[in-house]
Amino acid sequence: MGYPARSVFKLEEIQKKWTLMKKGKPVLDVGAAPGSWTLFALRTLGKGSKVTAVDLKPLSIKAPGGTELRFLQSDVFTPESAEYLAEGGPYGCILSDAAPATSGNRLVDSSKSYDLVMRVIDLAEAHLAPGGNLVVKIFQGGDENEVRNRVKTLFREMKTFKPKAVRSESMETYIIGMGYKL
Numbered sequence: 001m002g003y004p005a006r007s008v009f010k011l012e013e014i015q016k017k018w019t020l021m022k023k024g025k026p027v028l029d030v031g032a033a034p035g036s037w038t039l040f041a042l043r044t045l046g047k048g049s050k051v052t053a054v055d056l057k058p059l060s061i062k063a064p065g066g067t068e069l070r071f072l073q074s075d076v077f078t079p080e081s082a083e084y085l086a087e088g089g090p091y092g093c094i095l096s097d098a099a100p101a102t103s104g105n106r107l108v109d110s111s112k113s114y115d116l117v118m119r120v121i122d123l124a125e126a127h128l129a130p131g132g133n134l135v136v137k138i139f140q141g142g143d144e145n146e147v148r149n150r151v152k153t154l155f156r157e158m159k160t161f162k163p164k165a166v167r168s169e170s171m172e173t174y175i176i177g178m179g180y181k182l
Contacts, residue, residue: 002039003036003039003040004034004035004036004039004060004061005034005036006036006165007036007037007097007165008036008037008039008040009163009165010097010163010165010166010174011036011037011040011041011095011097011135012040012165013163013164013165014135014161014163014174014176015040015044017161018133018159018176018178020093020133020135020176020178021041021044021045021092021093021095021133022045022092022093023045023046023048023049024048024092025091025092025093025129025132026049026050026051026052026088026089026090026091026092027041027045027049027050027051027052027091027092027093027094027095028051028052028053028054028085028088028089028091028093028094028095028123028127029041029051029052029053029054029095029096030054030076030094030095030096030098030120030123031054031055031076031096031097031098031099032053032054032055032059032071033055033056033057033058033059033060034057034059034060034061035053035059035060035061036061037095037097038051038053038059038061038069038071039061039063039064041093041095042063042064042067042069043064045067046066046067047065047066047067048066048067049067049068050067050068050070050088051063051067051068051069051070052070052071052072052084052085052088052089052091053069053070053071053072054071054072054073054074054076054081054084054085055073055076055098056073056074056075057073058073059071070084070087070088072084076123077119077123082126085123085126085127086126086127089127089128089129090127090128090129090132091127091128091129091132092129092131092132092133093132093133093134093135094120094123094124094127094128094132094133094134094135094136095135095136096117096120096134096135096136096137097137098116098120098137099113099116099137099139099172100112100113100115100116106139106141106171107141107142109139109171110139110140110141110142110143110144110171111142111143112139113137113138113139113142114138114139114142114143114144114146114147117136117137117138117147117175118147118150120134120136121134121136121147121150121151121154124154124177124180125154128180128182129180130180130181130182131179131180132179132180133155133176133177133178133179133180134151134155134175134176134177134180135174135175135176136174136175136176137172137173137174138172138173138174138175139171139172140171140172140173141171144160144173144175147175148160148175151175151177154177154180154181155177155178155179155180155181156178156179156181157177157178157179158175158176158177158178159175159176159178160173160174160175160176161173161174161176162174
């Protein structure tokens with residue numbers, strides 16, 4: 001299918017269930033490398049679609065014809081990145097399949113995941129359009145209830161979802177915010 005990673009099937013299932021990415025609305029992909037989610041967004045939204053992607057590592061994809069891919073290889077949480085994100089927004093959907101470097105210690109890893117997710121939600125508050133949507137991966141076993149509560153205050157609807165494509169032994173799940181209240 002031409003995607004660099006199997007993670008695309010997680011986003012595909014989420015998109016089929018809720019249609020979070022919509023034509024004519026730019027998408028931000030945080031932690032985009034190697035580029036499966038970015039490529040899926042561009043293909044799904046088709047001609048005229050715009051995706052901004054940021055990651056510490058390079059992307060291994062090319063944008064389909066008629067689509068616009070803006071990529072910044074950088075730490076998404078720097079002031080320089082904030083300026084770059086602002087230029088491409090506001091966004092109709094923010095995606096993040098980002099995960100921290102894992103240690104093998106479930107408590108440490110879930111704590112790092114929590115910190116990362118909270119920072120991505122900060123980005124959503126700064127760059128998401130009113131009515132926009134958020135998809136963010138989090139490791140279970142920590143403070144995900146705090147994340148859910150925060151998302152509930154910012155969005156009209158919040159869902160927790162573990163796609164079938166996630167391995168059963170994995171501690172990852174997704175928190176979805178729909179209808180950003182600004």
